[in-house]
Amino acid sequence: MAAIARSSSPSPLLGLALPAALVAVWEVLGRAGVVPQGILPAPSLVAATWWDWAVGPSGMGLNPYLGTWFETVLFSARRVFTGFAAAIALGVPLGIMIGWNRLVAGAFDPLIQSLRPIPITAWLPFSIAVFGIRDAGAVFLIGLGAFFPIVVNTTAGARDTPRNLIRAARMMGASERQLLLRVVLPNALPAIFTGMRLGLGIAWTAVIVAEIVAVKSGLGYVLWDAYYVGRMDVVIADMVSIGIAGFLSDRILVAIGHRVLHWKQFGAR
Template sequence: MTSPRSPAAAAARPARAAGSPRLRRLGLALVIPVVILVVWQLVGQRPGMAGVVPTPVMVARAWYDWIFADPGMGLNPYLGTWVSNVWYSTQRVAQGFAMAALLGIPLGLTIGWSRIASEMIDPLVQGLRPIPITAWLPFSIALFGIRDFGSIFLIFLGGFYPIVVNTTQGARDVDRNLVRAATMMGASPAQMLRRVVLPAAMPSIFTGLRIGLGIAWTAVIVSEMVAVKSGLGYVLWDAYYVGRMDIVLADMVSIGLMGFISDRLIVFVEKRVLVWRMLQNY
């Protein structure tokens, strides 16, 4: 039997101490969702509410069939189609968001670092930025038709502006002492941008990426309702049209889940890229 003072017991204590905060955070994170589910179940059980507000149990059953049921069973058009629709939406988000990041980060760095670029480009960006995604829908359909690229174009617009604005601010907030030091060491403008401005702006860039990705998921749902005939947005609108509110709510939960997972992926990359920032907190 292990003594409380043995090396094994001493090694176990830090492990338990490290695990305790994780369990505490998990418990705190589950409090509000559990309360929402309980209230939702009680409201959904009231007379006359079943067709308007399906209970969590009804939504979970519909979601299970949407994911796992055989598509050939019965007349339900949603059976077994969840994976394919999630894949369609995820592909569109990935393509549109990648385009937004590839264009938005260099443009934001240029606007934030160059006064001439700021005076030439920033007014245009700030003038176009307030136009909502829904306002671009008719233009997208007229230009691209009912095709995937119409949806990808709207996703690109949704992610582009937060990335540009945050990257611009990050480039403008670079510590001037770092700039002076690099200048004294003979850094060229290209080296300054690559070795000083870009690393200093990375926290703001990742903030823009996270915000832009959230808007990209909003844009894919809006675009799929009108501009294409597949994906989570299309299923959401189609299910509402035929009165399947259980599928509508399961779709909403699916969108939130995919948005959360993609956000955690960016946070994971951020922690690896900005490891120096994490070390400063110790």
């Protein structure tokens, strides 16, 4: 019976119970005046602000945020997925080669491990100096942030390829290219998707950092602009939007992983 209980899937509503309880407590404290509305607006006010931000008539009145939510999210999403795609295109092949070839590992791994601890914020002055206040700087920071978890996890997946599989493939006459594409790469795919999920989370963090400083549009820019003018309701609505965008993009990646790795359980539900 215990084994059956552990194997059963929890209800999707279970994950909403704690957030709903926290929001309810937050709303009660806000309406009672325990929490200052200028610092932490009640959820009902944040929801109303988000609604105006999403569907309000843009270009009318003194509120510059009216009706700009979809455009703002698209700006950020485009930068995230451009940088993320570049990180995959570079990180996966390089990680496979580092995990497979000792010469490539000796040439690239020390450099990667030296650059990996440098935080994204430390790259901001370099990005602005090279790319200016443009999208290219934001995409560079996003791609850089996503690159390291992808390449490190891909390397680990390639190195963990069972030697018996490699020997068997060689005995059957497989070339080095066939070994990489038909043995090493499939074996590394679970680790690659794990690295991609980590990289995607960092990409959403990096886009906010980049948009606060390096560009003048997107969720990060609105976050800082709203804080500067004291619109904490917009700040919190922006934070919730970032969380939702990150969650949905992760769910899409997990769904792709389940389809690609149908032969092996992938990810956490």
